Amino acid sequence: MAGAIWCVVEDDRKGTPKKVMSEVLGEAARLGGPVEAVWLTDKATDDGLKQLGAWGATKVWLLENAGLAPYRGETWVPPFAELVAKESPKAVLAPVTSRLRELMARLAAKLGVGLAADTVALAMNGDKLVATRPIYAGKLLSKVTWAKQPWLATLRPNVFKPAEAQAGKAASVERVSATIPSPQMKLVERREEASTGLPELTEAEIVISGGRGMKGPENYVILEEMGGVIGAAVGASRAAVDAGWRPHRFQIGQTGRTISPKLYLGFGVSGAIQHLAGMRTSKVIVAVNKDPEAPIFKIADYGIVADLFEVVPELTKEFKRLLEK
Amino acid sequence: MKILVAVKQVPDTATQVKISSDPKAIDTAGITWIVSPYDEFAIEEALRIKEKRGQGEVVAVTLGPDRAKETLRSALAMGCDRAIHVNDPALANADTMTTARALAAVVKQEAPQLVLCGRQAIDDDAGAVGAQLAEVLGWPCASWIMEETIDADAKTVRVGRQVEGGLEVFDIPLPAVLSAQKGLNEPRYPTLKGIMGAKKKEIKDVKASDLGLSSITPELSITALEALPARPPGRIIPGDVKDAVKELVRSLREDAKAI
Numbered sequence: 296m297a298g299a300i301w302c303v304v305e306d307d308r309k310g311t312p313k314k315v316m317s318e319v320l321g322e323a324a325r326l327g328g329p330v331e332a333v334w335l336t337d338k339a340t341d342d343g344l345k346q347l348g349a350w351g352a353t354k355v356w357l358l359e360n361a362g363l364a365p366y367r368g369e370t371w372v373p374p375f376a377e378l379v380a381k382e383s384p385k386a387v388l389a390p391v392t393s394r395l396r397e398l399m400a401r402l403a404a405k406l407g408v409g410l411a412a413d414t415v416a417l418a419m420n421g422d423k424l425v426a427t428r429p430i431y432a433g434k435l436l437s438k439v440t441w442a443k444q445p446w447l448a449t450l451r452p453n454v455f456k457p458a459e460a461q462a463g464k465a466a467s468v469e470r471v472s473a474t475i476p477s478p479q480m481k482l483v484e485r486r487e488e489a490s491t492g493l494p495e496l497t498e499a500e501i502v503i504s505g506g507r508g509m510k511g512p513e514n515y516v517i518l519e520e521m522g523g524v525i526g527a528a529v530g531a532s533r534a535a536v537d538a539g540w541r542p543h544r545f546q547i548g549q550t551g552r553t554i555s556p557k558l559y560l561g562f563g564v565s566g567a568i569q570h571l572a573g574m575r576t577s578k579v580i581v582a583v584n585k586d587p588e589a590p591i592f593k594i595a596d597y598g599i600v601a602d603l604f605e606v607v608p609e610l611t612k613e614f615k616r617l618l619e620k
Numbered sequence: 621m622k623i624l625v626a627v628k629q630v631p632d633t634a635t636q637v638k639i640s641s642d643p644k645a646i647d648t649a650g651i652t653w654i655v656s657p658y659d660e661f662a663i664e665e666a667l668r669i670k671e672k673r674g675q676g677e678v679v680a681v682t683l684g685p686d687r688a689k690e691t692l693r694s695a696l697a698m699g700c701d702r703a704i705h706v707n708d709p710a711l712a713n714a715d716t717m718t719t720a721r722a723l724a725a726v727v728k729q730e731a732p733q734l735v736l737c738g739r740q741a742i743d744d745d746a747g748a749v750g751a752q753l754a755e756v757l758g759w760p761c762a763s764w765i766m767e768e769t770i771d772a773d774a775k776t777v778r779v780g781r782q783v784e785g786g787l788e789v790f791d792i793p794l795p796a797v798l799s800a801q802k803g804l805n806e807p808r809y810p811t812l813k814g815i816m817g818a819k820k821k822e823i824k825d826v827k828a829s830d831l832g833l834s835s836i837t838p839e840l841s842i843t844a845l846e847a848l849p850a851r852p853p854g855r856i857i858p859g860d861v862k863d864a865v866k867e868l869v870r871s872l873r874e875d876a877k878a879i
Contacts, residue, residue, distance in 0.1 A: 365788055368751065369760055393783040397763045400716070400748035404755035409715060409840030412746040425843065430745055431637045435646070436846040442839045479760050483778065483789040495784050501879070525879060543803035544782065549633045549742055550657045550802060558878040569633040575848070579878040581868065587856075597871060598856040599864045609865040617869055617879070 297382065299329045301445075302352065303389035303398070308364070310340035312347055314457075315390040315498065319450055320350040321458030323388055326419055329353055331384070332466065335371055337364035348466035350458045355466045356382075362475035365482055366394035368401045374473035376405040379445060386424060386446040388417075391497070399449050409441045411448040413553070415576065424448075432549035432572030452498055453555045454576070488544070491519060491529065496545065499528035502556040504547055504574070506532035508563015508584060508603055512540035517604075518562065521611040524618065530554070532570050548573035562603040566591025583607075621676045621774045621794075623666040624732040625700065626723055626753070627659040629684050629691035630743040639845045646845065655691050658738025660698075660807040661800035666736050667699045668805065669770060677701045681726050683711055683719055689823060696818035697810035703821070704730075708828040715838040716744070720752035725831035727757060733774060735797045739764050750799035761797040762790060766804055770794075 300323040305313045316332075323330040332352040339359050347355050356378060362370055379387065379402070387402070389395040391413050403410035415436075416427035424446045430437045441447075496502065503518045515529065522529045531541040533548050547554055549569040559577035564570060566582070566589055574580070575594055582595035583606045592598045599606055631637055632652040640647040655663075663680065670676040680695035681704040682688050692703035706722055714722065727735060735754075740747030747763075754761030766787060767780040777794055780787040782801050810818070828836055857864045857871075872879045 367760075367790075368754070372755065393764065393781075396747060397751045397761070400746075400751035401755040401761075403717060403748070403839070404720060404752035407717070407839070409717060409838070410746070410748055410752075411840060412716075412748050427846075428745075430845075431631065431646075431743055432633075432745060433848070434637045435639065436848060437842050438844045438846065439840050440843055442837065442841065479793050480762070481791045483791055486780070486787040486789065488786050490785075498784075543801075546802070553745075558872065558876075567634070568636070572633070575851075579872070579876045580851075580854070581872070592854065592856065594851050595854045596852070596876065597868055598854060599861075599868060600856060601861050601864065605861045606865060609861055610868070613865050613869040614879070617873060 296329060296331070299331045299384045300326055300386045300388065301384040302330065302332045303387060303395055304332050304334040304336070304347065305390050305392045305395055306336055306343065310336070310338040311343045315452045316347065317350045317457035317460070318452065318455040319388050319390050320347070320352055322417060322450060322455040324351045324458060326417060326424070331356065333375070333378070334358065335363050335375060337361050344468055345465065346460070348464050349460040349462060351464065352466040355468045356471055357468055358471045358473055360473070360475050365485070366398065367478050367480050368397055369480065370475050370478050371398055372401045372405050373476050375402055377473065378471060379406060385444050386448070389449050391449045391451055396449060399447055403447045406445065408443055408445060408447055411439050413451050414448050415451050415454045417448065429576065432553065432569070433575050434572055451555055453500065453557065493519065493522045494526065494528045496528045496530050496547070496552050497554055500556055501525055501527035501558045502530055502547070502554050502560070502577070503527045504530045504532060504559065504561045504564055505535060506561065506564030507534040507538070509535060509540065515541065517607045521607060521614065524611055524614045532564050533567070561591055562607060564591055565589045566594070621673065621734065622730070622732040623669060623676065623678050623734045623736060624727060624730055625659070625662050625666045625678060625680050625695065626735065626737040626749070627663065627680055627682050627691055627695055628656045628741040628743070629653050629682065629688040630656045630741055633657070633742065639847065643844045644842045653687060653690060655694050656738050656741040658740060658742070658800055658802065661802065661804045662736040662738050663695050663698050663700065664805045664807040665768060665800060679704060679730060679732065681723065682706065683714060683722055685712070692823050693818050694810065696821045697814040698808060699814060701821065703823045704826055705823050706826045706831070710828050710836050713838050713841065714836070715840040716746045716748040716752055717839045718836055719749050720756050722828065722831055722833060723749070723753050724756040725833055726826070727753070733794045734777065737797070737799050739799045739801050750797050754797035757797070759796050760792050762792060763799045764801040765798050766801055768798060768804070
């Protein structure tokens, strides 16, 4: 409906919305709604649609079409922009993911409106939306506002309070028939990374990071073992990535991934300013380093000054004991 | 083939950034400026394409004040052939949309077959300009690319874009816009000869009016910058490793409720 807050659905490519959508839908409700979801996909399951309702969407605009997989800006933007023009939502919110990051930028350009990317807070100021976004990789916060509606914003995962699923709530589903442009980009293949069996860095609620103190690539296995116990992603500092110990995709920091987990555990990470920039919005920070002067202790909630190779096995054991209870 | 590389001057990653007396801007005193690291991957890739093909032209373009010329000099020192400096106080508050419109105007004048940029500039961290430029131009685009090969007759580029859990490989007809992710290549350092040669290369100054920009009003405006909220003081847990670890786990569970 006109004046609604739209939440763009990120899904698992198998018809189920990702958990991050509870955060986006929860925030849309806090902003006063009306909360509606927009789902562009090649496949939406009934359970997935129900899930969106349980998280607070009153309506789901569903564009389900085989031509929408894989994501391509050229196939997603035209039907989406057409729907926005027709239905006049006041805001369009999406989680930061690889494809929605690009989609929202292109959609903003197509509509000729502003985009607040990677926001960490949203608030109504009178009848205007104000977004807070980290800049200089989190060294400062910037408050921004839009010249006109719809207000487009992407939301950093793990920051916004998720909506509690309510079993009784259901969304009405409006199937949108849209013409999907034929794509110029042809998919050749999708190459899966060797799975670590651990969560994705930017989505994980707990992140373990290994720095130069790890001494070599062979030692990350002890962090992965801990990750397996507590369900954490394992990342690395730039020093470790530049040394070739870990692939680039695992780098946390200003020139890597920006993360905001509930718990960050840094082992042998000194805390160079560019690393801190990528993880300082983590809710709880734990640092283990031999060097009591390591800058990471300045922002850590808990620190242990000791050899990580003694701490890690002990800690994994303790976590195991705790979680087996 | 002609390649346009969009670059931005940003504060060095190790620089402390402070808010100036104008609460909407940073204090630029004492800042060391660098080429945004992701843009260096874009420059490097453009140069490699040219070298591999044995012909072509690489043009660097930036929006920014006078000091941004240093960034263009760095691009020229790495090997770009010439540069365009969109330098106009009217664009001082440009948001990503305004920047994309200005770059699109440059692209229309230069008519390159490929535009490369970094996945994001590490100052504003929006990561939107490349995709928005593509949309304004009506060109296909791929973001966060990790690999790229252009076919022999420069009609198509094969790219691998990074997505969660893997890489999606596409064939894209040119012209197109690509944004570079770390891992695409290892940028070269300028040689002394490159640095000397850069001084003789052309940097063309361009105003908003030269680009015939219809709209330079930003769609998104900064109302204020704020320092980060201070973190509560932390605690170093003393004792031997076994005891410290036990106390840490207890604290994480009972006090922080983080596990």
